[in-house]
Amino acid sequence: NAGVTQTPKFRVLKTGQSMTLLCAQDMNHEYMYWYRQDPGMGLRLIHYSVGEGTTAKGEVPDGYNVSRLKKQNFLLGLESAAPSQTSVYFCASSDSPPGLRREYNEQFFGPGTRLTVL
Amino acid sequence: GEDVEQSLFLSVREGDSSVINCTYTDSSSTYLYWYKQEPGAGLQLLTYIFSNMDMKQDQRLTVLLNKKDKHLSLRIADTQTGDSAIYFCAETRGSARQLTFGSGTQLTVLP
Numbered sequence: 001n002a003g004v005t006q007t008p009k010f011r012v013l014k015t016g017q018s019m020t021l022l023c024a025q026d027m028n029h030e031y032m033y034w035y036r037q038d039p040g041m042g043l044r045l046i047h048y049s050v051g052e053g054t055t056a057k058g059e060v061p062d063g064y065n066v067s068r069l070k071k072q073n074f075l076l077g078l079e080s081a082a083p084s085q086t087s088v089y090f091c092a093s094s095d096s097p098p099g100l101r102r103e104y105n106e107q108f109f110g111p112g113t114r115l116t117v118l
Numbered sequence: 119g120e121d122v123e124q125s126l127f128l129s130v131r132e133g134d135s136s137v138i139n140c141t142y143t144d145s146s147s148t149y150l151y152w153y154k155q156e157p158g159a160g161l162q163l164l165t166y167i168f169s170n171m172d173m174k175q176d177q178r179l180t181v182l183l184n185k186k187d188k189h190l191s192l193r194i195a196d197t198q199t200g201d202s203a204i205y206f207c208a209e210t211r212g213s214a215r216q217l218t219f220g221s222g223t224q225l226t227v228l229p
Binding site: 031090094105 | 163
């Protein structure tokens with residue numbers, strides 16, 4: 001199993017350009033998440049999905065859109081990139097393992113995409 | 119926002135114990151977690167504790183939970199250079215099973 005993979009690993013954009021980050025998981029997980037990581041600020045949730053065809057806003061959704069057309073894929077789009085979106089982006093997935101309460105939420109993370117917006 | 123708080127840096131000598139502290143604000147949190155992030159990698163679950171427990175031990179790791187003070191700690195015994203990483207505490211929130219992370223503590227193990 002590859003787990004959670006992210007494409008691309010690195011990207012440099014100019015202000016105003018658009019791009020899509022792809023996250024794929026092969027664990028048949030229902031839940032998928034997009035985070036951004038900035039120095040000293042931990043991980044902040046951008047958008048998430050509770051199942052195929054569903055998406056919802058997280059803590060910092062402005063400037064981003066997402067789609068979950070297939071259960072295994074979760075796409076994050078930047079329509080018009082801004083320097084404030086320079087960050088490391090992580091995708092994660094999770095599910096409800098048997099024997100633990102529903103609230104248990106071990107998330108499996110991808111390796112990250114380092115995005116620089118000039 | 120910083121609803122889960124951690125100090126940013128900790129340095130220890132190899133072989134000593136490390137204690138990383140975390141405070142949280144949501145008293146309804148059922149699970150609390152410690153994740154580890156090695157350089158250039160994503161986060162990986164290290165251990166977790168359920169809210170009805172005070173302590174959990176797993177080999178060199180000891181998690182202490184003080185629900186009254188909303189304080190969580192991670193103790194690493196006999197710290198090794200391979201333990202150098204960023205450690206995040208996190209709590210489960212919301213019906214969509216979201217995690218709220220602290221800012222992370224950068225642990226540096228000195229030889």
